[in-house]
Amino acid sequence: MALPENKSNRKVSRRAVLASAAATAALGGTQVLLPRPLYASVARPETTKAILGFIALTDAAPLIIAKEKGFFAKHGMPDVEVAKQASWGTTRDNLVLGSQGNGIDGAHILTPMPYLISTGKVTQNNVPTPMYILARLNLDSQCISVAAEYADLKVGLDVKPFKAALDKKKASGRAVKAAMTFPGGTHDCWIRYWLAAGGIDPDKDIETIVVPPPQMVANMKVGTMDCFCVAEPWNEQLKNQKIGYTAINTGELWAKHPEKSLAMRADWVDRHPNAAKALLMAVQDAQMWCDKLENRKEIAQIVAKRQWIGAPYGDVVDRLEGKFDYGTGRIVANSPHIMKYWRDHASYPFQSHELWFLIENVRWGKFTGKEDFNSLIAKVNREDLWREAAKELGVPAAQIPRSKSRGVEKFFDGKSFDPENPSAYLASLAIKRA
Incomplete structure (x- = not known):
């Protein structure tokens, strides 16, 4: 997808040109395709480094591709490290440590986890570590x-x-x-x-x-x-x-449905607002590249490598391309549930989706239901930063949601979740702890 040029920002700084050339050289001459260089109007990042964790899964592709294809470097963050984590528990522990404690600054993460970490529900001695969700990384699959x-x-x-x-x-x-x-x-x-x-x-x-x-x-x-x-x-x-x-x-x-998110320690973002925006732009850029079907084979080749997922290419490529052989005789050649990295507002972190995850965690006893979820979501979900980054990147208005809510969601069993009335959804569920 070619994004429109922002006419007010046509002049490129000498530093940006050199950075772009360096990124290309680092890739062995491979030309980065999407979508435009870092412009002079973009505020300079306070740091060029961040450590982002990931788990060996194909929905970590935006972070892996942002590193491998030079998107982090393109947006002024050449020293971003994408570090493999052994488990989600390890991810949590390293987020609590932060990079200053030999941990990580942010991560490819299960969407409810920043809420569980921010409230101390899953941390040692229930000590909260405030987190921000900056983007969704994918839908479905x-x-x-x-x-x-x-x-x-x-x-x-x-x-x-x-x-x-x-x-x-x-x-x-x-x-x-x-x-x-x-x-x-x-x-x-x-x-x-x-x-x-x-x-x-x-x-x-x-x-x-x-x-x-x-x-x-x-x-x-x-x-x-x-x-x-x-x-x-x-x-x-x-x-x-x-x-x-x-x-x-x-x-x-x-x-x-929403799945993984890009989350950062809140203190890292608060200390480095320009770097956070640059990092977010790089990930959005990578998500657009990942979403193109013609790039899926190359994604599979990259992420299958030992330092990333470490699995045979043949185990990775088909489902990335939407080919689902269920192993039961059922084969779907072009699944509507293919992993989405950008289309259908996949990157935007709808606050209504995070409310659903919180209500499910009430359902199963992780939260009491007496919490002020609206206030909690307002603290953790930074869709405002996502919008700023998207506009800076030149994302067309049609690809930026107008609302923080996607509205009523429907499930396969006939249940509906109305974010305006979550208690009705919870009451409709037969099996629950709440």
Whole structure:
């Protein structure tokens, strides 16, 4: 997508030209395509360095591509480090430390986590570490996978046959387990919603366990769990190794649902507002590049490398291109639930979406429901910074949402979430702790 030139900013500073040339040289002569150079009117970043964590998942691609293709350098942040984390728990711990304590400044992160960290719900001694969400990184394309022992069931959106099989397994004295990646995180929300919609209480009928994303396949292979929820490429790898199969793409639960976010320590952003904007512009730039289907093979080649995801290219590329072989005979060649990095306002952090995650965490007992969520969201969600960066970047007005809310959301089981009346949504749910 070619973005329009801001006529008031046509003159490029000598420093910006040199920085752009240096970035190109660093890429071995590869020309960066999107969308325009750093202009003289952009305030100079207070620092050129930040350390951003990521987990080995394809939805970390905007950060990986921003580094590999020179977008950070293009926007005056050449010293950004994108550092692999072992788990979401490690990500949390390193965010609490901050780079000054040999941790990290920000991260590719499960959207609810900045709220859980900011409120001290998941930190040591419940000490809060204030966080800001600067952008959403993607929509859709997580998956729920089921072990090969249930291959005859071909489990999908309807989990009732799965429930009967789990009940039979439990009656024989064997444990049944569902794995997700972090308590209260997005994958926890998706697998709980799916199970509960089919009458399986995720706290009573099955044991819910935490497994880091890159360890999901190995744990399923040794029989640790009956099902799991995680991002790619681990569902595809599971299917390719014939250890299990894909039950659903999470976009089938909730079309165009929010997933990962870019979050930073609040104190880092407050100390470096210009650097935060430059970093955000680089990520937006990378998201636009990632969203182009013609770039998806190259993305797969890059992120599959050992220092990033460390998985075979064949496990990465198909689902990035929207080709979903569920391993049950069901094949979707052009899935509407392909991972979206920019289209459909994928990058904008709608505050209504974060309210849904908070209400789900009330549902399952992480919050009491007595909290002032509107005030909390106003502190953590920095959609104002996203808008500033997008306008500076020259993003067309049609690609910048007019409202902080996407409105009423509808789910596969007929439930609706109205951000103006979240209590009605919570009341409509049969299985819950609240």
